[in-house]
Amino acid sequence: xxxxxxxxxxxxxxxxxxxxxxxxxxxxxxxxxxxxxxxxxxxxxxxxxxxxxxxxxxxxxxxxxxxxxxxxxxxxxxxxxxxxxxxxxxxxxxxxxxxxxxxxxxxxxxxxxxxxxxxxxxxxxxxxxxxxxxxxxxxxxxxxxxxxxxxxxxxxxxxxxxxxxxxxxxxxxxxxxxxxxxxxxxxxxxxxxxxxxxxxxxxxxxxxxxxxxxxxxxxxxxxxxxx
Ligand SMILES: C[S@@+](CC[C@H](N)C(=O)[O-])C[C@H]1O[C@@H](n2cnc3c(N)ncnc32)[C@H](O)[C@@H]1O
Numbered sequence: 169x170x171x172x173x174x175x176x177x178x179x180x181x182x183x184x185x186x187x188x189x190x191x192x193x194x195x196x197x198x199x200x201x202x203x204x205x206x207x208x209x210x211x212x213x214x215x216x217x218x219x220x221x222x223x224x225x226x227x228x229x230x231x232x233x234x235x236x237x238x239x240x241x242x243x244x245x246x247x248x249x250x251x252x253x254x255x256x257x258x259x260x261x262x263x264x265x266x267x268x269x270x271x272x273x274x275x276x277x278x279x280x281x282x283x284x285x286x287x288x289x290x291x292x293x294x295x296x297x298x299x300x301x302x303x304x305x306x307x308x309x310x311x312x313x314x315x316x317x318x319x320x321x322x323x324x325x326x327x328x329x330x331x332x333x334x335x336x337x338x339x340x341x342x343x344x345x346x347x348x349x350x351x352x353x354x355x356x357x358x359x360x361x362x363x364x365x366x367x368x369x370x371x372x373x374x375x376x377x378x379x380x381x382x383x384x385x386x387x388x389x390x391x392x393x394x395x
Contacts, residue, residue: 186301187273188320188373191250199377201248210245217241222265222290230260230283232327239325240266246376247272250300251322254371256309256364261287263325264302268294274302275316281306309364313371321371328361 192201202210217237219225224233239262243253249271255263258276264287267274278284287304305315372379 182314183317184275184303184305184315186252186275186303186316187250188252188317188322189250190248191271191299192248194248198248200244200246202245207245210241215241222293224260224262224286224290229286233260233262234327236262236266236269238266239263240270242325243267243270243272243323247322251373252316252320254312254316254321254324254368255326256312256324256368257326257328257361258287258304259283259327261290261304264304265290265294266325268300268302271299272322273300276302276304277307277309277312277315278304279306279308310360310367312364312368316371318370319373321368322373322376324365324368324372326365328365330358 194201215238217235219235220237223235224230239253239255243263243266247253247270251272253263253267253272253274255274255276258264258278260283261276264274264276268291276287278287284304284306291302291304307315374380374383
């Protein structure tokens with residue numbers, strides 16, 4: 169009998185040549201390269217960010233970007249230099265730019281070739297520091313396990329494609345139906361997002377304490393990640 173292969177099992181040769189191990193000299197029990205003073209400052213309930221020149225703010229270029237400073241804060245707070253950051257829905261590549269600034273390796277995925285090109289262009293405009301690598305890949309986020317080895321990702325930072333984006337600008341249900349973007353398309357977008365994030369679960373490094381504890385929660389609850 170020939171076993172039916174899922175797309176993920178079918179091609180395991182697409183692994184990206186990207187490093188994922190620490191290059192810093194922090195103590196092995198430190199959560200990140202962030203020092204105690206910065207860690208305490210980050211405990212503030214509300215974080216404030218200012219836009220910078222490199223941010224994409226033109227909705228015609230990409231309708232839903234976040235400022236580079238936002239992923240950079242999470243990356244610095246929760247990873248070490250040299251570790252691997254993943255953005256499954258990378259859009260204009262803000263997470264990759266932040267990772268470059270913070271000397272973390274990073275991989276970003278997007279369905280749109282235009283956004284992947286834009287992300288690459290933004291990276292090309294930065295200084296060519298040899299310290300880390302950032303890759304933008306055109307692929308469905310549900311296929312990411314083809315590209316990254318298990319337990320190599322230190323942090324996932326993303327802004328996902330919320331289902332209601334499909335019906336933005338006051339589109340009526342009838343107009344959405346005419347263009348093929350029906351309510352059920354919205355629901356399936358949301359399901360796809362859940363599958364994508366859940367599929368990335370085995371990629372997370374067990375060296376991170378919160379990954380170990382949440383895996384234990386999963387096991388004791390009897391729940392399994394959605395496939
Ligand atoms: C909210 S945007 C991310 C914006 C990004 N944070 C930035 O600053 O540019 C979500 C992105 O997810 C992408 N996307 C939607 N479905 C996807 C899928 N199944 N796989 C990969 N990318 C997808 C869209 O093309 C869009 O660029």
